[in-house]
Amino acid sequence: MSTHSHQTRSAWQTGFRGKCPRCGEGALYSAFLKVTDKCNVCGLDLSQEDAGDGAVPFIIIIAGTLGVGIGVWVMFTFNTGVWAPIAVAFPVVAAVVLFLLPKVKGLLIALQYLNKAGDTGGNTFDNDT
Ligand SMILES: [Zn+2]
Secondary structure (H helix, E strand, C coil), X not given: CCCCCCCCCCCCCCHHHCECCCCCCCECEEECCEECCECCCCCCECCCCCCXXXXXXXXXXXXXXXXXXXXXXXXXXXXXXXXXXXXXXXXXXXXXXXXHHHHHXXXXXXXXXXXXXXXXXXXXXXXXX
């Protein structure tokens, strides 16, 4: 269907940057975390993608480690109670989650595309790579 030539790009070059996993040019999202139905450049059907909650465990590990680290550092450095570390760590954790969630979800979608993965054992995408 597409008239574009498609060279294989890494998932970091496409999905992590919020770009279509096939062409690397079209936008992957139509809104925050809302995957577009179809790439507006190459026409890849993204309506069947199903990264689900796959990105969440990675984000929890990264943001949780960072939040606990910051909280412990604040608590012991400034000898504070419990609320000061929470007040300092919470905005950092929230920002990290909001920043990384679309990137990691895009990375997982691109990896599904590149590895021709599907929940039912078949291709999720109409894959021509
Ligand atoms: Zn595309």
